[in-house]
Amino acid sequence: xxxxxxxxxxxxxxxxxxxxxxxxxxxxxxxxxxxxxxxxxxxxxxxxxxxxxxxxxxxxxxxxxxxxxxxxxxxxxxxxxxxxxxxxxxxxxxxxxxxxxxxxxxxxxxxxxxxxxxxxxxxxxxxxxxxxxxxxxxxxxxxxxxxxxxxxxxxxxxxxxxxxxxxxxxxxxxxxxxxxxxxxxxxxxxxxxxxxxxxxxxxxxxxxxxxxxxxxxxxxxxxxxxxxxxxxxxxxxxxxxxxxxxxxxxxxxxxxxxxxxxxxxxxxxxxxxxxxxxxxxxxxxxxxxxxxxxxxxxxxxxxxxxxxxxxxxxxxxxxxxxxxxxxxxxxxxxxxxxxxxxxxxxxxxxxxxxxxxxxxxxxxxxxxxxxxxxxxxxxxxxxxxxxxxxxxxxxxxxx
Amino acid sequence: xxxxxxxxxxxxxxxxxxxxxxxxxxxxxxxxxxxxxxxxxxxxxxxxxxxxxxxxxxxxxxxxxxxxxxxxxxxxxxxxxxxxxxxxxxxxxxxxxxxxxxxxxxxxxxxxxxxxxxxxxxxxxxxxxxxxxxxxxxxxxxxxxxxxxxxxxxxxxxxxxxxxxxxxxxxxxxxxxxxxxxxxxxxxxxxxxxxxxxxxxxxxxxxxxxxxxxxx
Numbered sequence: 001x002x003x004x005x006x007x008x009x010x011x012x013x014x015x016x017x018x019x020x021x022x023x024x025x026x027x028x029x030x031x032x033x034x035x036x037x038x039x040x041x042x043x044x045x046x047x048x049x050x051x052x053x054x055x056x057x058x059x060x061x062x063x064x065x066x067x068x069x070x071x072x073x074x075x076x077x078x079x080x081x082x083x084x085x086x087x088x089x090x091x092x093x094x095x096x097x098x099x100x101x102x103x104x105x106x107x108x109x110x111x112x113x114x115x116x117x118x119x120x121x122x123x124x125x126x127x128x129x130x131x132x133x134x135x136x137x138x139x140x141x142x143x144x145x146x147x148x149x150x151x152x153x154x155x156x157x158x159x160x161x162x163x164x165x166x167x168x169x170x171x172x173x174x175x176x177x178x179x180x181x182x183x184x185x186x187x188x189x190x191x192x193x194x195x196x197x198x199x200x201x202x203x204x205x206x207x208x209x210x211x212x213x214x215x216x217x218x219x220x221x222x223x224x225x226x227x228x229x230x231x232x233x234x235x236x237x238x239x240x241x242x243x244x245x246x247x248x249x250x251x252x253x254x255x256x257x258x259x260x261x262x263x264x265x266x267x268x269x270x271x272x273x274x275x276x277x278x279x280x281x282x283x284x285x286x287x288x289x290x291x292x293x294x295x296x297x298x299x300x301x302x303x304x305x306x307x308x309x310x311x312x313x314x315x316x317x318x319x320x321x322x323x324x325x326x327x328x329x330x331x332x333x334x335x336x337x338x339x340x341x342x343x344x345x346x347x348x349x350x351x352x353x354x355x356x357x358x359x360x361x362x363x364x365x366x367x368x369x370x371x372x373x374x375x376x377x378x379x380x381x382x383x384x385x386x387x388x389x390x391x392x393x394x395x396x397x398x399x
Numbered sequence: 400x401x402x403x404x405x406x407x408x409x410x411x412x413x414x415x416x417x418x419x420x421x422x423x424x425x426x427x428x429x430x431x432x433x434x435x436x437x438x439x440x441x442x443x444x445x446x447x448x449x450x451x452x453x454x455x456x457x458x459x460x461x462x463x464x465x466x467x468x469x470x471x472x473x474x475x476x477x478x479x480x481x482x483x484x485x486x487x488x489x490x491x492x493x494x495x496x497x498x499x500x501x502x503x504x505x506x507x508x509x510x511x512x513x514x515x516x517x518x519x520x521x522x523x524x525x526x527x528x529x530x531x532x533x534x535x536x537x538x539x540x541x542x543x544x545x546x547x548x549x550x551x552x553x554x555x556x557x558x559x560x561x562x563x564x565x566x567x568x569x570x571x572x573x574x575x576x577x578x579x580x581x582x583x584x585x586x587x588x589x590x591x592x593x594x595x596x597x598x599x600x601x602x603x604x605x606x607x608x609x610x611x612x613x614x615x
Contacts, residue, residue: 011402018409022416039609040444045474046453046462046488046602051481053592087479130589204481207591 051088051204054081059197059211062336063221065242067253069183071215072148074243074334077199079161080172087170090161091203094179096145097136101125105133113141114186126198128208137194137212142186145197148178158202181215192216192223217377219245220274220331220356222393227340234286234340235396237352239276241335245358246271257360257376265363269376272359273330275318275369278339279385280325282350283396286340290317293329293337341394349397353383353390444505444610446567447497451489451576453477462488480600482586491537492606493544493574494567500544505610507567511559512605515581519598522590530581530602532559537574544572552576567608579604 057077064071079086100108103125108116116122117138124140125133152175153160164171179197183189192214199209214221220241227236246269247254255269294316315335319328327339343350356372356379371389372378381389453462453475462475480486492509495502515530533556538547546552556578565575581602587594 011405014402014406014409018413021409021413026416039607040446041608042446042448042606044448044450044490044604044606046486046600046604047474047476048480048486048600048602049476049478050595050598050600051479052596088481132589205590205592205595206586 052084052086053090053201053205054084054086055079055090055201055209056081057199057209057211058336059213061223061238061240062213063192063218063240063242064181064195064213064215065219065244065248066181066183066215066217067248067255070248071181071183072243073179073181073197073213075177075179075197075211077152077159077175077177078172079170085166085170085172086161086204087163087165088204089163090201091155091158092199092201092209093158094145094147094177095126095198095200097126097140097198099126100136100141101127101133103133105131110141126196129200129202129206134198134208134210136196136198136210139186139193139215140195142183142193143195143215144182144184145195146180146182148180150175150177152177183215189217192218192221214240216242218242218379219269219358219372219376220276220335222354224352224394227338229286229340232342234342235283235350235352235394237339237341237393239331239335239337239339241274241331241333243334244271245269245274245333255376259362260370260375267360267362267370270359270361270367271333272367273312273315273332274359274372275357276329276331277355277357277388277390278327278329278352279354279390280341280350280352282344282348283325283341283352284344285322285325285327286342287320287322289337289339290320293317343396349395351392351396352394353385354393355381355388355390444507444608446507446509446606446608447491447493447495448606449491449493449497450475451491453489454485454487455480456485457487480583482583482595484583485580486583486600486602487578487580488602489576489578490604491574491576492565492567493572495544495572497544500572502569502572506569507608507610508564509567509575509606509608510563510565511577511579512607513579514603516601516603517584517598518601519595521594521596521598522587526584528581528584528600530579532577532579532604533557534559534565534575534577537576539572539574541572546574 055078057075059073059075062073062075064073077092079090100113102108102116103123105125105127113124117124123135124138126136126140128134150159153162159175161173161175181195193216195213195215197211197213199211201207201209214223220239223238225236225238227234245255256266257269259265259267293314313332313334315329315331315337317327317329319326321327341350341352357369358372358376358378359367360370360376361367370376371381373381379391381391383390383392453460455477460477462477464473465476466473475488492511494507511532513530513532515528517526517528519525535553535556537552538550539545540547559577567573579602581600583600
């Protein structure tokens with residue numbers, strides 16, 4: 001009996017306990033607050049591309065003609081290359097290097113520069129904006145450079161190509177500078193010297209542009225290098241001529257020399273094109289180099305020369321004989337162009353020679369062409385081709 | 400026997416009830432993700448995001464909206480930034496539909512977050528940049544939802560900090576103007592423009608809203 005009572009009591013307790021538990025849960029669900037939160041996230045993105053820089057000049061390889069240690073160069077700087085225009089402001093300065101360095105960035109004392117350059121392979125350097133050595137022309141130290149005039153915009157003492165929007169691009173701009181070169185170091189020179197103009201950019205990027213020019217007391221200079229054309233190596237002959245033949249820019253002093261036929265008289269250099277004759281051997285001459293210049297009728301198939309529209313600022317061809325390997329051109333003032341030659345037989349040497357003639361006016365005002373030799377502070381001609389004196393420009397050795 | 404049986408049944412019922420109550424509670428958490436200024440009314444939390452002006456060195460520049468590949472999302476592109484530039488992008492957040500004026504249904508907290516990255520493919524490198532967000536309140540006419548002409552917004556912006564919580568109240572129209580600002584690093588040493596070919600600045604922004612705790 002008592003066991004039964006105990007069992008019933010225990011059962012009751014369990015039931016009550018369970019009911020209480022269920023009631024508790026029901027109350028919690030229905031009446032007590034639950035933690036409920038809504039969460040939302042959105043996102044967005046901006047992608048900004050860095051600007052490209054396009055800057056070019058017409059100065060590379062130009063010839064500065066000096067007289068009495070002074071010469072001038074017309075230099076154009078542009079904020080574009082081909083059809084690409086920089087779409088931000090460009091700020092720059094033309095720096096005037098006063099200290100020079102070796103390839104390791106070590107300073108070279110002024111008095112030691114000439115000795116340093118006598119060692120084969122040594123090149124002259126200046127430090128760029130990052131204090132890294134940059135190669136410059138080996139004669140740069142001899143010259144002081146000043147900007148005699150400029151039509152460029154300026155801002156805070158710097159030159160500025162300001163950005164002007166034009167459709168989806170920008171306005172292409174040109175700065176015309178006149179740079180004065182004064183030779184105040186080194187012995188007297190006869191020939192051609194290599195000088196660099198250093199353009200330092202500060203915006204939109206910090207970097208340097210180095211423009212290499214030739215300073216010469218000659219009216220025309222030649223240089224040659226390898227050039228890759230459609231994966232084929234050509235010998236490229238560069239020809240640059242002085243801006244003014246008849247007088248020295250800056251001083252306006254006329255170029256006057258002794259008359260070859262009467263040393264008591266003088267002749268003056270005429271403002272006429274130089275007459276240059278080229279001959280070559282063991283080379284193909286790439287006639288396509290002449291396609292932008294005036295050509296006599298039938299010089300090239302399909303070409304014609306309308307004398308009414310001759311542009312006297314461009315070289316023009318007087319004669320081209322591929323079989324006889326002879327090219328005669330008139331080279332006007334301020335010319336800067338090249339001719340390409342492809343070696344035929346690589347087992348033998350290949351040569352290019354030239355003969356330069358300059359227009360001179362004697363005291364009777366008669367004008368004629370005379371060979372541009374030492375009488376006119378010109379070249380030596382010690383190469384004979386078909387009984388005519390030439391000077392050798394290229395002697396491309398066999399492999 | 401009967402007792403044990405009763406006990407087992409009770410435990411079983413207890414388990415079922417607990418399971419149901421937990422499920423019901425968890426089912427109230429909603430997470431959603433969408434882009435653009437759409438705003439839907441319902442038992443879910445929304446806010447309105449509106450893109451605004453893009454500046455470079457305090458000058459207004461053009462931002463072009465482009466589609467993200469293989470996605471219905473869009474993003475903003477611009478170009479011609481350079482080292483040392485200051486880039487600033489403005490946007491607006493409101494707790495109501497700008498077109499219809501209808502309100503959200505919940506009190507919420509809001510927090511925007513931003514990151515910036517400079518990618519230089521030529522150098523094969525990427526660099527983190529600081530992106531700071533500032534905000535101000537745009538006082539509104541509660542009836543029209545337009546900026547209140549008689550109550551100009553402050554000219555001073557406050558900086559968003561990690562513990563900043565901005566209110567998107569249930570019963571009042573609010574609008575915030577934000578801007579995210581990135582100062583691009585100066586040009587790296589011993590580089591020139593070629594090293595920055597194809598370089599990009601990417602600014603990623605995340606807008607987080609969380610409804611406040613309320614009774615069920």
